[in-house]
Amino acid sequence: MIQHLSSADYKHMLWKNGAGYTIELARSEGSSLESFDWRISMADVKTSGEFSKFEGMQRYLTVLEGQDILLNIDHQVKHLQYLESIKFSGDSQVSCELPNGKIRDFNLIYDAKKFHADYEWMFESAASEITSSADLIFVFNQSLEPLEVKINESIFYLEHQESLIIKDQNCLKSIVFGKQNKKQVCAIQLTKI
Numbered sequence: 001m002i003q004h005l006s007s008a009d010y011k012h013m014l015w016k017n018g019a020g021y022t023i024e025l026a027r028s029e030g031s032s033l034e035s036f037d038w039r040i041s042m043a044d045v046k047t048s049g050e051f052s053k054f055e056g057m058q059r060y061l062t063v064l065e066g067q068d069i070l071l072n073i074d075h076q077v078k079h080l081q082y083l084e085s086i087k088f089s090g091d092s093q094v095s096c097e098l099p100n101g102k103i104r105d106f107n108l109i110y111d112a113k114k115f116h117a118d119y120e121w122m123f124e125s126a127a128s129e130i131t132s133s134a135d136l137i138f139v140f141n142q143s144l145e146p147l148e149v150k151i152n153e154s155i156f157y158l159e160h161q162e163s164l165i166i167k168d169q170n171c172l173k174s175i176v177f178g179k180q181n182k183k184q185v186c187a188i189q190l191t192k193i
Contacts, residue, residue, distance in 0.1 A: 066103030
């Protein structure tokens, strides 16, 4: 099954700690923030403060819009700039500061006891290909220009911040990302353990 998702398909929801809003792109199941196996989202971070905890999970975070963010993760400060990523535990004590104003970030939260995650950003302008037998593949286009994505024999065009979700296909999949001057695309592969 392949789904092409646009902003009309995304859900706006309150953060777990109630301090802001998340745009949920996709999740494994349900609507509770207490029980899911994986979740992909964007969050608009407008003020400094504490992050929600997601016990037992692993997290990836990438700065999508805005200049930068200072993350204090278990008393170690990490400075992330535009399109830089970090992986950390959902059990960690995390707070942030915004030295240059608000940002939007992109997030993967997943249960590492159930899934192995491959989280990769691609920036090369040439056409590129990945071959995967993952249980779920999620493609997110951050490029300002439409991105051509060919999956086996099907072709899709993703606008800025649109995505594709490919799941429940246990066969080997070829995914080709078309040539693009300023390509900014994330490919997430989740494989059941």
